[in-house]
Each structure stands twice: as C-alpha cells, then as structure tokens.
Amino acid sequence: MTDSAPAPGVVDLLGVLAYAELTAFLRMAEDAALLAPSLTDRAALGDLAAMEYGHFRMLRDRLASLGADPEEAMAPFVDAIDAWHAQTKPRDWHEALVKAYVGTGVAGDFYREIARRAEPAIRGLVDEVLADESRSEFAVERVRTAIEADPRLSGRLALWARRMVGEALSQGQRLAAARPELAAMLVGDEEGEDLAEIGRLFARLTEEHGKRMAAIGLTPGP
Template sequence: MGTSSADTARYDRFVADLFGVMAYGELSAFERLSSDARYSPTLHDRAVLGRIAVIEFQHYELVSKKLADMGVDVEDAMLPFQAAVDHFHERTRPADWYESLMKAYVVDTVSADFYQAVARYVDPGTRELIQQIQASEDATAVLRERLRVALADDPRLASRLALWGRRLLGEALTQAQRVGYENAFLTELITAADSGADDAAARERVQRLTAELAENHSKRMVQLGLSG
C-alpha cells in the first residue's frame, strides 16, 4: 500500500466497498434465513435456522460498527451492492426446506472462502474483522450435518440437491464477477497490497480465486456424498 494521503484515501474507499458488500450480504442472509425458517419440517429445525439468522445479524452489526468507526454510513456503503445481491437471491429462490438448507450451506461456505482469500490483501485491522466473522464454524457444521441427515433419510434428494448446488455456485460466481466489474475493489486491493501487481496480474489472481472457490465447493459436495 502507498503511504501518501491520496493512496490512503483510495485504499480506505476500497475497504469501505468491501465492508459494504459484506454488510449487505450478512443482512440479506439474516432476512433469508428468517424467512426460510417457516418452511422447517420441525420446530427444532426452525430453531436451527433462527439461531443461524441471529449469527448473521450479529455479523452485520460488527461490519456496521467498523464502517461507523471509519466515518462511513452503512446504508451508503451497502447501496452499490444491493441490486447484485438481490438479483442473486431472486434467481435462487428455494423450492422447499431442503433447497433452503443447501442454499444456506453453499452461500455460507463460498462466502467464507471468498473473504478468507480477500484477507490476504488487507491491513491487519480489516483482516481481524474478517477473521472474527469467519471464526465460528458452528453454523457451517450445523448446516452440513442437517444436510447429511436429510440425505440419509431420503437418498432420492441427492441428484436434486447436487444439481441445485451447482446452480447456486454458478449464480454466486456470476454475481461475484458482476460486482467485481462494477466495483473493482478486489483488483484494486490486490494492486495496493502488492506493488508488483499491475491490473492484468490482479485480474489473473481474481480468476484463480474463482477457480479455487469452484474447486472447494466441489470437494464439499463430494464430502456430502453428492456430485460436485
């Protein structure tokens, strides 16, 4: 990162963009999980999704506070990303409880992979917040176990959920690329963090990240007994 005031202001703007997309992602996850909980087959399952929704809202509050500390209004930071995130959720409406579970799991794990990758290119304070949000594996483990139980109870779900998982990944990567083109904070963060990386090198790293996200997703699907 540069040391001039202009470089610092530029970097802060890209970090605010990162926090903006994180905040809206967490807020949307809270809303989605709260809504999907009503489809739960049991009260226990409703409570499971409700608890995860609460965790997502707590994450939203953490990012909101960080933005406030930077002097950035959280709504202003989220607005540039609202259309892309909403478009993703509109295109991936679950048909039932099982698709809701899979969507929550895929979004949770792919987002975690993405933010862990981004953490390589940011300052220690920003990295600490990302790690704080991604520190708890509880929600991921609960979703994974609930999917395993559902698949064991009804093996016929396997092909449908495998197909649904692939569609979710494709839509998620498409929207991530859209956000990347319209709000180039990721390539700019890479360039700022590595003075030897020009725009072409930064774009190549983003492409490698996309491939890495897809590979990790495939491995997780295989672990669930599904085709990646």
C-alpha cells in the same frame, strides 16, 4: 472513533459484505419460518440467521468507525444481492439447508481471501467471522441423513447447489466490472497480474465449494 481514511475499495468491500450478511440474516429467518419441518430445525436455522446478523453488525460498526455511512456503502450492492436471492429462493427445507451451508461456506471463503491481503485492523474482523463458521455444520448432518433416506434427493440438490454458485459468479462478475477498486481488493491491481490472479481466485473458490459438496453428500459439479 474515526480512523484515518480507508484504502480505496475498503468501504466497498465492507459495504458488499454488510449487505450480504444483513440479507442472509433476513432470508434465512424467512426460510426458517416458512420451511422448517420442526421447531428444533426452525431454531437451528434461526441460530445461523442470528449469527449472520452479528456479522452484519460488526461490518456496520467498522464502516461507521471509518467515517463511512453504512447505508451509502451498502447501496451499490443491493440490486445484485437481491437478484441473487430472488433467483435462489429455496422451495423446500433441504434446499434451504443447502443454501445456508453453501452460502455460509462461500462467504467464509470470501473472508479468507480478504484476510490474505487486508490490513491488520480488517483482519481482526475476518477472524471473528471465521470463528463462527462451524455453526452451519448442522446443515451437513441433516442433508446427509435425508439423502441416505432418499438417494434421489442427491441429484436435485446437487443441481440446486450448482445453480446457486453459477448465479453468484454471474452477479460477482457484474459487480467486479462495475466496482474496479473492489475487484482490486481481492485480486491485486498490478498491471498484467490481475487476470492470472482472478484465475487462481476462482480455482480456490471452486475447490472449496467442491469440498463442501462432498461433505454434504453431493457430488461436486464439473
């Protein structure tokens, strides 16, 4: 099925999300294989990884139905996303859990932002993705329990989370500068409005991130 030509930026948007989900799937699977302390934990992170794969497939199918080549649509975002993962490689199981929870959470916020201005056909896809979101909750309980047992973990993991978000913002800014149509999908493109809207977008993302940090037992960053 081929729909009518997509709005500018839509292929970029689906492309960046598709590559983000594909990579999250593969990296989480790697973390599960290398870092999980028990088979139950390995299966739980594997479950989350498989969910990300499901999201990738929805996005890829949507790209194909728009007449876009999924590989071409993902290609411009490979370097930024690979660089983010290279800079945020977990060194232990708790870092892997925080990464899974924060990563899934930030991705969810991203999908919500898209839903704010997306056409209805895209919104259905966003709803499907968000319906899965609670599956990262297992990480919350594991990390909270670990911090209760060893309170010194809290400071190290809070720094870790802040670093992941910092790296994500810096890669995101690089991408937004390189792909103006993509940025316009998220913040609108009316002259003069975009700076204020970018400010509000960052404020919302930061607020949601702070809530997740508190939920997982880590003090929100400054």
